[in-house]
Amino acid sequence: MFLILISLVAVLFLYKAKLKNGLKILLRDSKFLSRIILLKRRFRTFEKKGTVAQIFTSLATKHPSKVIFYFEDEQWTFLDVEVYSNKIANFFKQEGYQREDTVALFHENSPKYPCVWLGLSKLGVISAFINTNLTGDVLIHALKSAKVTGIIYGSTLNKAISNITGKIPGIKLYQLLDGNEKTGVLDGSRDLTLELKMQSESSPTEELANGKITDKLMLIYTSGTTGLPKPTIITNKRAMSFTFAIKTFTKLSSEDIFYVCLPIYHSAGSVPIVCCFLYGSALAMRKKFSASNFWKDCYKYKCTIFQYIGEICRYLLASRAGTEFHIHHHLKTITGNGLRPQIWKEFVTKFNIKYVYEFYTATDGNVFLINTHNKVGAVGFFPRWASFMSPIKLIKFDEDTSLPLRGSDGFYQVCKTGEPGVLIGKMDVKDNSSGFVGYLDERDTEKKILRNVFKVGDAYVNSGDILVQDDSGYFYFKDRTGDTFRWKGENVSTTEIESVITNLLNLNDVIVYGVEVPGVEGRAGMVALIDSSRSLNMEKFYKDLKVNLPSYAIPLFVRVVQHIPVTGTFKLQKVHLRRQGFDIEKNEDPLYVFDVVEKKYVILTKEKYDEIISGKIKF
Structure with missing residues (x-):
């Protein structure tokens, strides 16, 4: 009956479209749908292999000497990772950690990072990935919201930890050297590097065997659409299903080598690692992104695939502006999100990239879209005529x-073709372990869910993102809703910044929002505040922000207003301010911009405004 219905819809589609073009589109759509069905069937078979740790252990047994991680001058084999992760598991078992306990990872990129969370997962212990930019109260909030009982931190982050130790009683501290440097261990911390030398290399067989794919694997933070960063639950099954989709659509093989220069505490940085653990691929890792070293690394390690964010692609293109010589590398595939349509063709042409797989997903969502047709600007695809199946x-x-x-x-009302709308994904009430599992706080989870959407009893996850679908079925990302925006590849919580500024200046009415800057990915932070007494010291204001906020969260623009616009129900009107942005023609209020050279806020003059718009001033 179902196949008959599909056939009828297809015939109607062909009748409506021109026959030749309709047949071509129908062939494309049928191929896509068949891949979706095949992917689901194959995943049902794959998930029976066990948890991420169980599958990795099996791979390590099959090819122990194969290199999995390249890092600076280091090479880690599958056996090296197996041994190190076993030592982690045995130590924390000895420490009394059990299944469902949570340990925070606060560490820069290095092979030790994934080895640690892999080892903890062998016990069923959950790893909370902490943003290494966090400090002070925001860091404390991240730790407490995940209910961590221990912190594994890198020695380069000693200062951030030492500043909060008195405010996190009951949490055990474990210092792990980032490299070979000799750094003193903080008071109250255990030297994890030293402790691991004395641990057994054998696998915690019983605990590993008891693992289930529905077990929580990690917590990755996201601002969602409102509020402070929230720990999002990633189960083994959810991690496996997402990487399985990436593997299937990009045709990833065990011979591929990823290049990772994104922070591992983000999904974008951790997904390639899970791919390696599950499918036997390798990965070259760098502590931080470097435009000058990117292609050198890719060539040195013979990387074939790179997971990007759009901002990195823009940096790479800008760093080679005006140069015509050929860059030697082995990259054939890039996959990620945020590659701007304006630079898409130039990027793939200049750097000779064969395949681009732009996708859309969210750590705290249940939707995965992928552009498998190299359609410039599109984040995914689904046939319009088959929308009833979507x-x-x-x-x-x-x-x-x-x-x-x-x-x-x-x-709720479904959008028409070409009409922007909020993206929502249907929940499977029977088995949602590979979809939206939710946040650690059930109250936050419930706020994310829309109920009785198209009929009584159904439920969908609100992505908080605005997309549009064209008449060919391609989806395009438009904007984020709510109280977050993207800047420098990070989710920025306006609520978080408002809270910090309110406390610093002892003000009640503070509004933070994201504004578009021409030629720059995402939105730059802007704050509107009242300074009736004209006593605001901009130099001190920046210094205080630097202490209390990550660098990417510090607003680039400051607007000093006479009053904050409110609605008839006294809600702060961000939309009005966001539309005016930092356009000096639309603002009568004093405006300041952060000078990236002088490292301070300065008056936004007409000259500086024109330089920003033209791209002469870069952030």
Whole structure:
């Protein structure tokens, strides 16, 4: 019956479209749908192999001497990772950690990072990935919200830890050297590097065997659409399902070598590692992104695939502006999100990239879209004529509040072709372990879910993102809703920044929002605040922000207003301020911009504004 229905829809589609073009599109769509069905079937078979740790142990047994990690001058084989992770498991078992306990990882990129969370997972212990930029109260919030009982931190982050130790009683501290440097161990911390030397290399067989794919594997933080960073639950099954989709669509093999220069505490940096643990691929890792060393690394380690964020692609292109000579490398595939349409063709042409797999997903969502057709600007695809089969929908929203709108019948309304809408993904109430598992806090999880969407009893996850779908079925990302924006590859929580500034200046009315800067990926932070007494010291203000916020979260623009606009129900009006942005023609209020050279806020003059718009001033 189902196949008959599909056939009827296809015939109607062909009848409506021109026959030749319709047949071509139908062939493309049928191939895509068949791959989706095949992917689901194959994953059901794959998930029976066990947890991430169980599968990795099996791979390590099969080819122990194969290199899995390249890092600076180091090479880690599968056996090296197996041994190191076993030592981690045995030590923390000795420390009394048990299944469902949580340990925070606060460490820069290095092969030790994934070895640690892999080892903890063998016990069923959950790893909370902490952003290495966090300090002070925001860091404390991240630790407490994940209910961690221990912290493994790198020696380069000693200062951040020492500043909060008195405020996190009951949490054990374990210092892990980042390299070969000799750094003193902080008071109250254990020297994990020394402790591991005395641990057994044998596998914790019983605990490993008791693992289930529905077990929590890690917590990755996201701001979602509102509030402070929230720990999002990633189960073994969810991690496996996402990487399985990447493997299938990009045709990843055990011979491929990833290049990772993104922070491992983010999904974008950790996904390639999970791919290696599950499918036997290798990975070259760098502590931090470097435009000058990117192609050198790719050539040196013979990398074939790179997971990007759009901002990195822009940096790489800008670093080679005006140069025509050929760059030697082995990259054939790049996959990621945020590659701007304006630079897409230039990037792949200049650097001779064969395949681009732009995708859309979210750590705290249940939607995965991927552009398998090299369609410039598209983040994914699903046939329009088969939309009744799709678990994802675009629904209408209020342009002022960005909240989804219900129609006169009480249900949400699906957008028409070309109409921007909020992306939502259907939940499987019977088995959602590979979809939206939610946040650690159930109250935050419930806020993310829309219920009784198209009929009584159904449920969808609100992505908080606005997309549009064209008449060919391609999806394009438009904007984020709510109280977060993307800048420098990071999710920035406006609520977090507002809280910090309110405390620093003892003000009640502070609004933070993201504004577009021409030629730059994401949105730059801007704060509007009242300074009636004209006593705000901009130099001190920046210094205080630097102490209390990660560098990417410090607003680039400051607007000193006479009053904060509010709605009839006294809600702060961010939309109005966001639309005006930092345009000096639309603002009568004093405006300041952060000078990246002088490292301070300066008055935004007409001259500086023009330089920003033209791209002469870069952030």
